[in-house]
Amino acid sequence: MAEFWMSEIIKECARQRISLAEYIIRGECENSGSTREQVIEKMGKMLDVMSSAANGGLEAPIRSNSGLTGGAAYQYHQYIGQGSSLLGTVMSSAVEMALSCSEVNAAMGRIVACPTAGSCGIVPAAVLSVGVSHQKSREDMVMALFVATGVGMVIGEHATLAGADGGCQAECGAAASMAAAAVVNLMGGSDEQALHGAAIALKNMLGLVCDPVCGLVEIPCIKRNAIGASTALVSADMALAGVQSYIPFDEVVTAMYAIGKQLPAELRETGRGGLAVTKTGLAMYETLFGTPMSL
Amino acid sequence: MNATYMTGSYSVFDITGPIMVGPSSSHTAGAARLGKIARILAHNSVKKVTFQLFGSFAQTYKGHGTDKALLAGILGLNPWDLGLRDAFSLAEKQNVEYIFEPVTKPTQQGWENYHPNTVRFLITSENGEVFDIVGCSLGGGKVRIISLNGILVNFTGESPILVTRHYDGPGIIAAITSILYQDKVNIGNMRVDRKRHSTTADMYLELDSDVTERVVEEIQKIPGMLNVILLQRINEDQSLNNIE
Incomplete structure (x- = not known):
């Protein structure tokens, strides 16, 4: 059997005359022994929880468990409400939803890891901002999530989804790539276009380091989710216009993994490099843990 | 011919999922799941528990809510229960005593070497039975129990x-x-x-x-x-x- 690369999966989809979403659903059925209905219903559950998280931080400011961060989603929601946003409806609502998911996560609220908790805002923000503004059905959004998941499965298989292995490009990068593919699918683009979107988004996130202040999933993760969602939308929009990635998706995944391996440990989720060791980052560490960081 | 489908090593709901309480799949969701399994292994009866924390768990447990998550799991909550946040008051209500013990020195058994996110549960049940359970949080909310009362095991919850x-x-x-x-x-x-x-x-x-x-x-x-x-x-x- 061929290897689990997108180029092979797409060939197989063509041979079987099924869509990428359908391929991923059937694979899951075969693997888990669940029925098609059960698998689709479970993904529907994921969408419901995503939607709650995407809205949970908008109406009132929420604080993180550590007390370090909070209130950005609320602040941005107010600003949109005043008609002040520079961005259009889709993009501004994606930004507020991504902020909300990530703030809900930091506040020990309920989220869907997608692919990780640290990057949990990107796929929901992209899918829901487009889905709601374009009045897409729940079923369409669920199918888009299967496309996103297929992209994530290939990244996990041939690269990594852990910041500790590959930096932020492996978490927010993977999420943006997944989200771009989902949005292309949701807007009626082909599977090939979805993969161009996924490739374009991941290319833009290559090299992004994981340098969380105090080692917590807050600074800069929350805002990186918002901008990760915007990357996904811009990439999807280009792909829907017919713009193609010169470097195919599978090769971008390979590059991401190689770059992750080249990142020093300080920039892979250890909280010992980058923003984490700035003057302010170190001061936050000392305030939170009551002792200076031993470097 | 039956069609077969390539799936790689991740399932669909490893990628989109799990549903969990934040902020970290390894430090929060995995911790809650380990606590829940430890409770089941202690026959659902916990009077007193000491959590020995190793590696990254010992360093960052407070900020990630690992303490709340472990305790919530011990009290029977699932990784997606919002009650994780109120684990301390819930423990008080249920009269469960608990101690967190970050371990930074090497131990005789070398638990700190198994995985960066490792916890040892020392549980005393309602009828005085003692359980010694060690588990690791592997990432993505996945966990493994590696020792049960001194016997090395490999229990992920996925097969009996x-x-x-x-x-x-x-x-x-x-x-x-x-x-x-x-x-x-x-x-x-x-x-x-x-x-x-x-x-x-x-x-x-x-x-x-x-x-x-x-x-x-x-x-x-x-x-x-x-x-x-x-x-x-x-x-x-x-x-x-x-x-x-």
């Missing part, structure tokens, strides 16, 4: 495990496997371990399908059998349906 301690003598293993055979239970993985100068042996079996308590009772009756523990497969999908 049978752990036996028996006098070392011919025929005992055959007796156990024939009881499983009668119930058409296949053994996926098997390990027998005898400490030097010991008259007892530990056996660890990973099973391909669920077994009933009756099987455990049958095995318990084998002459020379000292102790049988069955770790049932943990199916979280059903309780997920209760999320409003």
